[in-house]
Amino acid sequence: MLTLRPEDIRLGCQAPDWRVALEQAAESLHQAGLTAPAYRDGLFQRESQSSTYLGNAIAIPHGTPESREHVHTTGVRVLQFPGGVEWHDGQRVHVLVSIAAQSDEHLGILRQLTHVLDDDSVGERLAAAGSATEVAALLSKAVVEARLDAETLCLGFPARDTHELALAGAARLRQLGCVGSDFMTDVAERTLAPMGQGLWLIHGERSVEVPALALATPEERLERDGEAVKGVFCLAAQGDAHRGLLERILALLDSGAAAELPNADAATVLARLAGESATAHTRLARVLNAHGLHARPAKQLVQIARQQGLPIHVRLAEGGGAAVPATSLTKVINLGARRGQQLTFSAEGDNAQAALDAVCRAVADGLGEQVLPFDESRERITPSADTAPPEPLPDDTPHQGVAASPGLAIAPVFVLQTPRFDYPERAADPAEQQRRLHSAIDEGAAQLEALEREARGGEVAQILSMHEEMLRDPELFEAAREGIQDGRSAEAAWWEAIETAAHAQEMLADRLLAERAADLRDVGRRVLGILCQVSRPEPPETPYILVTDDIGPSDVARLDTRRVRGLLTARGGATAHSAILARALGIPAVVGAGERVLTLAGGCELILDGERGRVIPAPSAARRATAEQRLAERQQREAEAWEARFEEARTRDGHRVEVAANLGNTAHAVDAVERGAEGVGLLRTEFLFMAHAQEPDLETQVAEYREALDALDGRPLVARTLDVGGDKPLPYWPVPKEDNPFLGLRGIRLTLTRPEVLETQLRALLMAAAPAAEQAPRPLRIMLPMVKDIAEFRAARAILDRLLDEIPAAERATDVQLGVMIEVPSAALLAPTLAAEVDFFSVGTNDLTQYTLAIDRDHPALSAQADGLHPAVLRLIEMTVAAAHAHGKWVGVCGELASDALAVPVLVGLGVDELSVSARQVPLVKARLREFDLAEARVQAELALAQATSEAVRDALEVR
Template identity: 50%
Template sequence: MFSLTAQDVKTGVPLADKAAVIQALADWLEQDGHVAAGYGAGMLTREAQNSTYLGQGIAIPHGTQECRHLIKNTGIKAMHLPDGVPWGGGERAYLVLGIAAGSDEHLDLLKQLARTLSRDGLFERVKAARQSQEVLQLLQGNAESATETKFVLSADRVAVKARAGTLELLVEQAATLMQLNPTEESALQQSAGMYIGQGWWLKQIPADDKPGAALLTASGITHRQQPVSGLLALAVRGSEHKTLLTRVADWLAAGRGAELAGQDSAEALLNVLKRGPVSLSSHQRTVVVRNTHGLHARPGAMLVQAAKNFDADIQVCNLDGDEHWVSAKSLMKMIGLGVKAGHQLVFRAEGPDAEAALDALTEAVNGGLGEAFVAQATEPQAEEHDIHEPQGIDPNTLVRGVAASPGIAIGPVFVDAPLRFDYPQQAGDTQAEQQKLSAAIEQASAELSATLRRLSDTQARDMMSMHRELLADSSLTQGVSCRIKQGQSAAAAWWSEIDSAADRQAASSDALLAERAADIRDIGRRVMAILCHSRMTPPPEHPYLWLAQDIGPSQLVNLDPSRVLGLVTVGGGASSHSAILARSLGIPALVAAGGAVMALPSGTEAILNGDDGTLWVAPEAAMLEQARVRQQREREQAEQDWMRRHDAAITLDGHRIGVAANLADTGQAREVMEVGAEGVGLLRTEFVFMARHSEPDLDEQLAFYRQAFDALDGRPLVARTLDVGGDKPLPYWPVPKEDNPFLGVRGIRLCMQKPELLKTQLRALLMAAGDRPLRIMFPMVADWSEWRWAKALFDKIQSEVQATDVQVGIMVEVPSVALNAAVFAEEVDFFSIGTNDLTQYTLAMDRGNGGLARLSDGLNPAVLRLIKMVVDAAHAKGKWVGVCGELASDPVALPLLLGLGVDELSVSLKRVTLVKAQVREWSLSSCRKLAEQALQAVDAPAVRQLYNN
């Protein structure tokens, strides 16, 4: 959330002219690097178009859409003018906020400001402010606003159809629900009850500590000759109770108090209260907001201006917000709705020109309110990747992408096109639409159950179980039902709710919840396919090359490796889920191929080269034959390599290098010896901690680690301690969402916050090892103090357990460690280089960003130089260096790593035999020569060209 600091506030500003104030704010924004020169002119132009006065002595000038290109980054500056400045319309501004909004970061602040404006006596407080901190309290909330957020009516404070013969007994039940002490309960009983109409009564007392409320309904009770059908009991402080009281009053004003009291459950009563009454005679319209940054001040002001052109009473509700109704003619109320892109607004109007008003407002929102807006999708698609318009590919054309998994694959393509769903937005029979939805959800759940029964992989089963739980989540279906009642079709309501729920999850402050967005969309598409009778085209029975936008979670678990010859995706990078899956299965793969491949007709013959990252489409006969010959040669070579899999990896001139296996599960340990690996070079221990509801205890971890040691029969095991946090959260250890989790609290940084967890893991590893070789390495170390903390913790546990063959090292993932390797080499026993992270941190490129896939290459000379620094520092102190990242599996990188002096390569199980064979094809002297040339190259393509030469 964007927030102001004291440095963003100036008080005692002596300016007395509106134009001077706006220009001063623009100059300040420019001085602090938020905008370029000329933004002030845009702010003045915007003010000439529409006044930015909000009310209560506050104005928020900002630029026009046309000057948005001048914004460098979001910034807000506040000036307090003790004498005020005329702002037009007879209003005077005492607090003026200059806004440069480069994104929607400022929306939460404006939403808070809108809430602030609704408080009593604010105008006088704004005028009287003299210190920066006073202004900040007004804008961002003080003790009163903090209390307001706690004043929530929850289901445990609601009782429907309560059994009570008198109002006094009903008040007694209310006191119990509110957890009042005897003194407070007595005060509530003795307070003067107020009859507010239609059988509803109000009882309230002042709250000394915490405010609260209870809502009860009853029947057959009278008091003072008036019926008692409902009771609102309040313990109030300040004005925080007004929202709840207003909502009850809205029902009474609409003459629908009996309907409010007649709800059958606490949840139903809360839902209708939150939604507000909709008069049977009112006109209503639903519209989706597609403005890129939602309804911030500028488009909100245009919408308010449009509403003010009509005499009708117009109200608006954000179905994706807190769903309360506000006046569409109030800008501060509009901003307070917190409307973002994709949110649904419901307008209702009463008056002679109600229909015309709703038509105009709907048209205004659909038109973008003077801004560029996101086009409304007619079907759910691959949200996380650009959907390119296929342009077509001519026969015998070479398509270049990013090599993701090596090997040659030849065969017909199967184009897995995104499903397209056609459905009406509106429907007349709400009951029939609800039945359609229920049947589709039931069918989808049955399909998930069937998938679960045939799955053996633990992680896949956990993922499908989680999908089934999401599908059964009542909060999701309740939201859909609400939309159906508003007149939407089942499909439109379902996808709208899925879309908004996924957006909310992605924006969650809890990193674990944020990660569930992709799963929500996945189950959303599953149900949509049933509702729209749009089944995915089944893959062919014969072997094929799979072409897709990307591969979703449910597709991953259904992949048949016996029929999938190779993978090609439109987006993604070499570290994407589909690429990692392909490498683990030994399937050639190409990523970031571009959207044109989706235009290929299924069945088109193609050659996929996962070594150089190319796809030949409809090749000529001669080229096809050459590829088949090469493929056959590789198969024969692979058979020969397999026969020698237990031989050591020794170069032509007698240099031996270790080749180990990366494991993500100790259940795979038995395969290490089978493929000829010399041990485990990387055990990702987080598998023990993931997909659980609580952290594993010592005995559970011991069982996992012993399984690996027993299978290795004396071969060394390199275990990376728990590497979670940020991008990989634990379900039972939620952490705040970070803007950039890869640069946040993860790995050893997170373990330092919970040392007991790391202590248990170290103890389990040491106890499981006994006298067998164990190598422990700590992830994400960037600073000497982190290493010393981890080493001290290890020393303490080792002194108690006394394992006999243990080495302790660190992962080299952060450039600071490579640059400071000589210092670390004094104490560590070894280094293990994680080239995936080292590359992304060195090049400042997100490894998951498909648009940067071609540039994010571990063979960049800068990365190679860092590897050389680590090797040199380690060897100077007699320590060894391994590489466990994806670069170790790259055929082009292999001779370079040998030449740089790396001692061990750790790769996936499927790659062990091939890597050992490739080592035997090189001499160490030629590798060193090649590495020296690579260190002098200008970029990664130049390094790869050296290999081809």
């Protein structure tokens, strides 16, 4: 609940613009000891995603989910700007309610502030307020309503008299943890009051934990004072929380409809007490938004409701709250609807059904937000009994998934089904439930600590350590504690807290961050398993391929790599932590292969190809023999490739093709050289910018780039200029929220909006590549991302040329080239125009593929179809190479296709001059080049170009 003290409020603030005001808000939170300085970046990043303007001159800035780690204590600081500040969405703001939230408390605070929006004059009054007490009074309002839902109803109770009926209602509230034992005594000592129409009321005030209202109706006819008893309302009174409920009961009595209650089911009782008449049409709609029905989707709902031309009301289906006008923004927000909860819409009149259909359709579509379907089996981890099982996979037939970790495995499968966690939704003793949850969290943390010790450092230990931090997150526990106080069991409250946080993570535009929801659920299942005393079955002692719905990072870390030959999951993506760990542990993995893989019988033999992203159950003897031969050849090839890793990369007939490494960290350049890389073909410089809370200055960048150039010792460095945007935002460079950030302001488009940033980066690269005394030049290749045509290249070229003139030759690189990445199809189509002016091309096949095929390469259902060997992509590469060679320029490929064993000869046959791959793949790609000659490569390229689909390309190449 939002409670403001005078020391929480700063009066008379001034700021020339919203950025300065937000800086002041961040500083106020830090000075109060609520946050670390880095929380400031989260405030700015949140504004870059969407405005936090609430209404009536109030904004509620708060951090992103990622910035919660910088919150020490949940709290609020209010800044008053009497002169006002123009917010970045054009609204005028007089008060910032700055929130340091470790969970989703800002949604509760927002609901408590919505009453302010009903008063159009509040903005002026806040601006003119002369004391902190006055500001607090305008903003603070405790909203408490008595509980009434299906569980507080006690219908058809076998009571012998009204006294038993009253005590039945009191006992129900006691069972739900709303009241203590003293309440029962209090009720027993009181006299029932007649309400009319056969209904009676009794109330108690002692030992009330949660204000609530129970209704008990008799199983058989009862009489009191010669009148039929239809039911007894038992009220646990606390302050004014029950006022709204009593007013609705009186309205029901006035209408004469109260007589309907005794013979009605729970849904009808709740509907009548909510104010819905028997003649109203109703519809149910489930909230799918990750953050529930907060301001933005609520506003969309209100607008759609207003368009229908007749009154529409809405309430929470599972509660007994009053139905409110769907046209009132503040009342809709105050419902506090969370993801997964159902709303009941009601309307009367000739067009009521059509209006309700339109509103419910809008809710199902997400009310302007991207939403995920609600799967009860996953949200509650209890599989639905009536769901039809998926069709089994056919024997000896390839089944496609997503390649997550390279390698080939042949072994029987061990199918690990997601455990079923059965638990009660509600529990009576909040203190005991809180103790159980504390104990389970402590035990889970101890398990993770033990696993971390066994991991003995490295990436596995780092991720397990991160899981332990997640588990210790006080806001996860606080969210669960609030659920327990509302009457939920420890299990139900904990999983709701986990799901809320996980869904918020899944809605992030950055797929890499969104897939971290798997980490949260992994942590959640660990605690839930302890609470429910459910343990996973032990795998066999013999080698096996693990098949499961999804696997958490801690499960991967526990795998015995001596027995686990491969990993196959129904869900998940190639950038999830579990996939990252599989690669780190050298376990071949195919993920996102669909629910059909869960139908595999335990012990069934399986061929798992982690490079092609496919599996073959129950292979024929011939197919198995082929796979065994491939496996033996691969092992031999890996050993030979490592021994020959320092040899110059050439085809069998001596045709030269450079093999370089892709890097995200300059410190990894030493490792790349040790693995035989002939240079760096792609340095992703955005990771340098992401690693700093503020934009890295010239000296910082020079030092970073120089570290890579020193390690390369004269080998070329291809550095991509800053490639960020709506899909990869920087906290200190907020960009407007975009419906499709992959097609928005990113790459060179973004940096050209702030040419001083690009200029500093180019200057740093040039200075870092300056050769030391009496040393050979350091080859520097700079490439521009997301170039669509020559105009963008010329704008950057002008900056580079000016810097080359300004910086003395002795203080900068002398061997410099400026090129572009071919990742936008228009750049490939315009390659002849570009080739006349650029120094080189580097084809980013990852983006080029997704833009050409209109498939998000991280899409959970379509990613397997985003294949760079699609003939359309190959034709664009062919056009690019032809244009470049016609002007004497070279072409590299730096996407994942460059390390695809089937694609390497095709790319060479198309005329590609350089292949840049992950450092780990360098020896294998060099070895692959030695297996064919140029003439054979050209034949394979022609064969690939002649096919109609990527599947046909791969089939044709595999036959050869």
